[in-house]
Amino acid sequence: MNSEKKRFTCLFISMALLLLICFIFSLGVGSADITVSEIIKSLISPGDVQFGKIIISIRLPRIIAALILGGALSVSGYLLQIFFGNPIAGPYVLGISSGAKLFVAICMVVLVGQGVYISSLIMVVAAFVGSIIAMGIVMLLAGKVRNMSLLVVCGVMIGYICSAVTEFIITFANDSNIVNLHNWSLGSFSGISWEHVIISAIIVSVTLVLSFVMSKPIGAYQLGEAYARNMGVNIKYLRVVLILLSSILSATVTAFAGPISFVGIAVPHIMRGAMKTAKPLIMIPACFMGGAIITLLCDCIARTAFAPTEVSISAVTAVFLAPVVIYMLVARRALSRG
Amino acid sequence: MDKKLSTIALEVGYKKGQPVVKQVSFDVKAGEIIAVVGANGAGKSTILKTITRQLNKLDGNIRICDMDDSEINEEAMAKKVSMVTTERIHPELMTCYDVVATGRYPYTGRLGILSDDDREAIAYAIKLVGAEAIVSEDFSKVSDGQRQRVMLARAICQDTDIMILDEPTSFLDIQFKLDILTIIRKLAHEQNKAVVMSIHELEFVPAIADAVIGIYDNSVYKIGSPKEILTGENLEVMYGMAAGEGKIMADGLWQYAQALERLICQK
Numbered sequence: 001m002n003s004e005k006k007r008f009t010c011l012f013i014s015m016a017l018l019l020l021i022c023f024i025f026s027l028g029v030g031s032a033d034i035t036v037s038e039i040i041k042s043l044i045s046p047g048d049v050q051f052g053k054i055i056i057s058i059r060l061p062r063i064i065a066a067l068i069l070g071g072a073l074s075v076s077g078y079l080l081q082i083f084f085g086n087p088i089a090g091p092y093v094l095g096i097s098s099g100a101k102l103f104v105a106i107c108m109v110v111l112v113g114q115g116v117y118i119s120s121l122i123m124v125v126a127a128f129v130g131s132i133i134a135m136g137i138v139m140l141l142a143g144k145v146r147n148m149s150l151l152v153v154c155g156v157m158i159g160y161i162c163s164a165v166t167e168f169i170i171t172f173a174n175d176s177n178i179v180n181l182h183n184w185s186l187g188s189f190s191g192i193s194w195e196h197v198i199i200s201a202i203i204v205s206v207t208l209v210l211s212f213v214m215s216k217p218i219g220a221y222q223l224g225e226a227y228a229r230n231m232g233v234n235i236k237y238l239r240v241v242l243i244l245l246s247s248i249l250s251a252t253v254t255a256f257a258g259p260i261s262f263v264g265i266a267v268p269h270i271m272r273g274a275m276k277t278a279k280p281l282i283m284i285p286a287c288f289m290g291g292a293i294i295t296l297l298c299d300c301i302a303r304t305a306f307a308p309t310e311v312s313i314s315a316v317t318a319v320f321l322a323p324v325v326i327y328m329l330v331a332r333r334a335l336s337r338g
Numbered sequence: 339m340d341k342k343l344s345t346i347a348l349e350v351g352y353k354k355g356q357p358v359v360k361q362v363s364f365d366v367k368a369g370e371i372i373a374v375v376g377a378n379g380a381g382k383s384t385i386l387k388t389i390t391r392q393l394n395k396l397d398g399n400i401r402i403c404d405m406d407d408s409e410i411n412e413e414a415m416a417k418k419v420s421m422v423t424t425e426r427i428h429p430e431l432m433t434c435y436d437v438v439a440t441g442r443y444p445y446t447g448r449l450g451i452l453s454d455d456d457r458e459a460i461a462y463a464i465k466l467v468g469a470e471a472i473v474s475e476d477f478s479k480v481s482d483g484q485r486q487r488v489m490l491a492r493a494i495c496q497d498t499d500i501m502i503l504d505e506p507t508s509f510l511d512i513q514f515k516l517d518i519l520t521i522i523r524k525l526a527h528e529q530n531k532a533v534v535m536s537i538h539e540l541e542f543v544p545a546i547a548d549a550v551i552g553i554y555d556n557s558v559y560k561i562g563s564p565k566e567i568l569t570g571e572n573l574e575v576m577y578g579m580a581a582g583e584g585k586i587m588a589d590g591l592w593q594y595a596q597a598l599e600r601l602i603c604q605k
Binding site for chain 2: 087213215216219220222223224226227229230231232233234272276277278279281
């Protein structure tokens with residue numbers, strides 16, 4: 001027991017350190033290379049340093065957004081996996097992110113066409129409505145197909161349909177505001193403002209605390225519905241809460257950064273492997289930190305690898321994380337056969 | 339007062355209007371073991387699932403510790419009735435200790451962190467079922483027999499007056515069956531638990547059950563002592579055997595049962 005506690009502490013401390021290193025590294029690299037001492041100076045008094053403005057108003061919000069939203073996405077995937085009782089689930093592969101994307105696009109086209117200013121909160125609400133509708137469709141399908149791999153295929157198809165419709169909407173809307181949406185619709189952290197960062201920080205932290213407080217019934221639910229009910233868990237209530245929390249998290253991500261692929265499905269898997277536990281009390285913070293680190297690194301690659309051109313964040317996460325998902329699918333198949 | 343669980347004209351099933359078993363009335367006292375027997379599909383599990391609230395009752399009443407079951411909320415229920423089902427669970431990355439520890443759920447705080455009392459109860463339950471050697475092993479990797487021990491320990495540390503066990507001995511080898519039933523008998527006799535269990539292995543019934551409920555044809559066929567229920571005639575009816583076969587079966591069964599009774603009761 002004690003050695004387990006020690007291991008968790010070690011892992012959490014190393015993740016925190018890794019996160020800090022990634023954070024400083026990301027601040028430095030980019031089309032303008034900035035040294036560590038300049039970063040520290042500009043953080044203390046941005047006015048005095050040459051790159052102060054770049055750091056404070058462009059890189060810093062982007063990095064913090066990648067950190068918060070990457071973590072949120074990973075926790076969202078973890079909650080979905082608990083809901084389905086299966087590690088092969090995530091907001092992107094089940095088409096939930098794309099549903100959110102479609103609704104944000106529709107909302108923007110309609111409102112911008114009427115000259116309405118779109119606040120970040122409206123975007124989050126639109127994304128949430130889209131997530132819930134996509135989730136509803138997935139759950140209807142889940143009632144019909146018991147096989148999780150098949151459900152993922154259905155989810156990917158839903159994702160394609162939503163993305164295609166989004167593309168139509170964006171292509172036919174000429175407004176310059178909407179043409180900018182193209183980057184966002186592929187997934188990107190570029191152009192994130194401090195306002196977005198603050199709104200997402202508030203939503204994500206509240207949702208995370210709520211998820212953490214639900215650790216106990218979530219842990220019981222892992223033994224299956226029958227035993228959870230026997231332990232006094234209100235199953236219906238728990239299922240609704242899981243869906244709501246997971247949808248709010250992935251909707252926030254999609255509203256500000258577009259759909260980001262595979263973080264939600266792969267990071268919880270990686271964290272389970274690292275932590276060697278399924279306890280939600282450990283897994284929820286671990287998923288958040290793991291998601292933050294991985295997304296931050298991927299965003300770093302997205303904006304620097306082919307500078308000055310930016311790659312979409314989804315392209316980078318797909319390259320690194322899709323193989324993890326393939327591995328999971330194959331390993332589980334082997335397991336169920338053996 | 340010492341009636342722990344009673345069902346009164348209970349009607350169970352999956353759909354209103356299509357009861358699987360009707361008119362189920364029985365009492366279980368503290369320290370008593372009731373065996374529910376009957377053919378596959380007779381509705382044994384349906385009755386047990388209704389008592390543990392996996393299914394809604396269709397009609398009738400369930401009384402638990404002298405209270406109507408509608409007066410008991412989910413949390414209070416978790417401290418009164420524990421269970422082991424036939425449903426296999428597939429928790430990932432949980433050690434046997436973790437699985438047993440989930441039995442303490444109704445007693446832990448908001449975040450489910452175990453207190454020293456909880457740890458003591460878990461250690462006690464693990465010792466009682468003799469699962470000390472496997473506590474830190476991955477639950478999904480131990481054998482069926484070990485798994486059943488762990489699930490029983492889980493129910494024990496839930497610390498309830500009533501235990502509902504659905505076929506606790508299925509899929510186990512003979513020695514594991516003996517071990518598990520010996521533990522169950524101990525629990526009833528030494529700790530005054532009221533136990534209701536369904537069981538297919540009739541040969542074990544005389545050794546452990548105080549009363550037997552035979553289910554047949556959508557209703558309770560007979561309730562009585564093992565001697566009264568496990569007769570050739572009753573077996574023929576309950577299991578649809580040809581005339582005369584029941585007697586042959588019963589004769590052999592009672593001989594085997596006596597041997598098993600000696601093994602179980604000497605411990």
